[in-house]
Amino acid sequence: MEPGEALLARYTESLLGVFGTPQRVLVRGSGATVWDADGREYLDLLGGIAVNALGHAHPLITSVVSSQLSTLGHISNFFTSPTQIALAEKLLQLAQAPEGSKAFFTNSGTEANEAAFKLARRHGGTDRPRIIALEHGFHGRTMGALAMTHKPSYREPFEPLPGGVEWVPAGDAEALRAAVDETVAAVIIEPVQGEAGVHGHPAGYLKAAREITRAAGALLIFDEVQTGIGRTGSWFASAPSDPAPSDSAASDSAPADSDPVLPDAMTLAKGLGGGFPIGAMLTFGEHASTLLNPGQHGTTFGGNPAATAAALATLHVIESTDLLRKVQQVSEHTARGLVGLDFVTEVRAHGLLIGFDLAAEDAEALAPAMVAAALEAGFIINATGPKTLRLAPPLIISVEQIQQFIDALPEIHRRSTS
Known part of the structure; x- marks a missing residue:
């Protein structure tokens, strides 16, 4: 049994199940990246649901x-x-x-x-x-x-x-x-x-x-x-x-x-x-x-x-750090990248609070399936509905990091629909 699996078993035994079973046991983070108990690395595109504005372990906040x-x-x-x-x-x-x-x-x-x-x-x-x-x-x-x-x-x-x-x-x-x-x-x-x-x-x-x-x-x-x-x-x-x-x-x-x-x-x-x-x-x-x-x-x-x-x-x-302007710039880059994907039907970008809808005949399962596939690929995202995904990454996230996700999305979509 891997460390994460053992910890999740202990979680199930000791915590009230109002959140269901957690997807992973996270143990540390730096900037827009987090690591789980088994050493796997993830790009955090949810930011604790729009909480970690400066990412994880920001040196000034820590100090x-x-x-x-x-x-x-x-x-x-x-x-x-x-x-x-x-x-x-x-x-x-x-x-x-x-x-x-x-x-x-x-x-x-x-x-x-x-x-x-x-x-x-x-x-x-x-x-x-x-x-x-x-x-x-x-x-x-x-x-x-x-x-x-x-x-x-x-x-x-x-x-x-x-x-x-x-x-x-x-x-x-x-x-x-x-x-x-x-x-x-x-x-x-x-x-x-x-x-x-x-x-x-x-x-x-x-x-x-x-x-x-x-x-x-x-x-x-x-x-x-x-x-x-x-x-x-x-x-x-x-x-x-x-x-x-x-x-x-x-x-x-x-x-x-x-x-x-x-x-x-x-x-x-x-x-x-x-x-x-x-x-x-x-x-x-x-x-x-x-x-x-x-x-x-x-x-x-x-x-x-x-x-x-x-x-x-x-x-x-x-x-x-003029972060508000950077948020606008990264938002525009992300929106352009998402609009260019043939399986994305609509993008709603309000800075780094971004929702996008998926084309799907079986819409009941696609967005949650893509959340799971994205996690396996090393990206943390969120589904707000059967065909809607949400991003709320740290405001410090870079264009290069966002582009990694956009580049990976076609394969994540393929795995979710196969």
């Missing part, structure tokens, strides 16, 4: 977290730390937040969305009991975040969930306009729906959502857990950088709006800590920032010194 842990690792929220304050200031500066805006730190994206759910409830009270979410949206697995997640198979086993949530078709401004009135507390939107297969919205949709919610007195919440912190080639998908990614190589590749759209609240996580667990909710302006009063929300570990130090290091590397 900063180690240094922080040697002085102060955790304090309760009866106290604060210089890194917590500095991170809040930096995120608000990057978001071009107006005066009175605030940050609240959590440990994950679902926790950030729980905070946003409570913010909406505080705004709505009994007069505004409704929250509008989008079909195919994903906001997390805890009960409040799950209540806003559209997929029935995720929600139904745990009902009754917190009530009042309704869904409208994604990207349909008129459907949103018809749904939002003075009884709506908030509208929550992913600028790009990652778990749904990397689907953006039509140009102008986010701007229309801002106008609709403002006219009705409802909050607008952007869930940028997967799309924030450089993933789309901008700090935030709702605030595209200049130049915007080209859409010449792939359909649905441009941001939903060419100008920044400022919501009332934004949730972040995943790439924020470069692999270290941290999330955040940013509230913009005096109104949204005063809805949650002392004692109305909290978290034990949120905003601890080690996590906030890791996040500051991540932001510093992205900013100091």
Whole structure:
């Protein structure tokens, strides 16, 4: 029995099986490469599902977290730390937040969305009991975040969930306009729906959502857990950088709006800590920032010194190495390469969050089969549906590494269909 097989047997005996059987036992990583317990090497094109923004074992994050842990690792929220304050200031500066805006730190994206759910409830009270979410949206697995997640198979086993949530078709401004009135507390939107297969919205949709919610007195919440912190080639998908990614190589590749759209609240996580667990909710302006009063929300570990130090290091590397521009360049190269494959029917590239659909008569099995074949070939990718594959590699990945995958895809496809 190989070491990996033995470890997986121990996993099955000791861990709750909510994730099924892991595909491999990974033991170390460097940059965009990881190795398993049996010594096999893989190019990580999933990045821990858009988490490892700077890849694995980045020297600055390793150094900063180690240094922080040697002085102060955790304090309760009866106290604060210089890194917590500095991170809040930096995120608000990057978001071009107006005066009175605030940050609240959590440990994950679902926790950030729980905070946003409570913010909406505080705004709505009994007069505004409704929250509008989008079909195919994903906001997390805890009960409040799950209540806003559209997929029935995720929600139904745990009902009754917190009530009042309704869904409208994604990207349909008129459907949103018809749904939002003075009884709506908030509208929550992913600028790009990652778990749904990397689907953006039509140009102008986010701007229309801002106008609709403002006219009705409802909050607008952007869930940028997967799309924030450089993933789309901008700090935030709702605030595209200049130049915007080209859409010449792939359909649905441009941001939903060419100008920044400022919501009332934004949730972040995943790439924020470069692999270290941290999330955040940013509230913009005096109104949204005063809805949650002392004692109305909290978290034990949120905003601890080690996590906030890791996040500051991540932001510093992205900013100091002009990584946003590189993300746009690698995205365009990847989209062009994928479009040129005869078995790829559509590519949706939003920076280094990329979804592509496969031509298949038997679509029920092709994407998962290609995930398995790619793993055997040394590439880690993800299926979000029966015919859809997703890439979310580290932002530091090179054109040469991406090209290795594109070159290998025809053989991976052949093995998956033979």
